[in-house]
Amino acid sequence: MSFAAAAWADPESAGRDQERGGQAIGLQSVQQQAMRPAPQIQRPALQPLERPVFQREDCLPVRPDQLEVARRDGRWKIVDGDQWLWDLGARGQARANRTLDIVQHYGFTQACYIGRPNPPMTYHLVGQEAPEGQLRGEYCLAFSAETAAVRRSGGGWQLVLGNPTPPFGSTRRINENTRRIDFGDNESGARQALAVLQRYGFSQRCFVGLRGDNFEYFRR
Structure with missing residues (x-):
């Protein structure tokens, strides 16, 4: 029997066959579209966040329980036997x-430098961590390591701490030099200093004396 005769004999069957044929054609069309390469969508390139690169540290060991104050060559120093670690000046007793009270209170075990000789920045560690806590009477300026930045100013490079906050109740006026650390033409030193602040989470810059032969340290 021909297709025409079958359709005449059973119109419902013929309609179902035509419907199946249409579905098959539609399925082939979907499959063909699926096999086509996807259109290329142009997306803006992601820009990596600029983070300072942490370099190898320049640190010397400290034995806090072996330290003492001594007058050497007319100047007051923190010494360990025959070696001196910090020079506090001729009138710095x-x-x-x-x-010495601060070093032993926090238990500093490393003194680290950026830019020796005459390093613009010195920091101290307890093991491999930042010192934590506080000591009554210390003078510290609070800052955020995440908002600190390296800036070029007057032909030199600076680590800028923003607007440090003095201790509660302090009547001292914040010296402009405590807001920044000058590295001269040492750009890599300034960027290493920023990386150090962020790695250890330092949030306090502390001083024993603000002029001349002072002692400076950072803590959390």
Whole structure:
């Protein structure tokens, strides 16, 4: 029997066959579209966040329980046997005693430098961590390591701490030099300093004396 005769004999069957044929054609069309390469969508390139690169540290060991204050060559120093670690100046006996109290209170085990000789920045560690806590009477300026930045100013490079906050109740006026650390033409040193602040989470910049032969340290 021909297709025409079958359709005449059973119109419902013929309609179902035509419907199946249409579905098959539609399925082939979907499959063909699926096999086509996807259109290329142009998306803006992601820009990586600029983060300072942490470099190898320049640190010396400290034995806090072996330290003492001594007058050497007319100057007051923190010494370990025949070696001196910090020089607090010719009139720095009180500063030297206070510095020793701080070093032993926090238990500093490393003194680290950026830009030796004459490093613009010195920081201290306890093991491999930042010092934590506080000591009565210390003078510290609070800042955020995440908002600190490296800036070029007057032909030199600076680590800028923003607007540090003095201790509660302090009547001292914040010296402009405590807001920044000058690295001269040492750009890599300034960027290493920023990386150090962020790696250890330092949030306090502390001083024993703000002029001349002072002692400076960072803590959380």
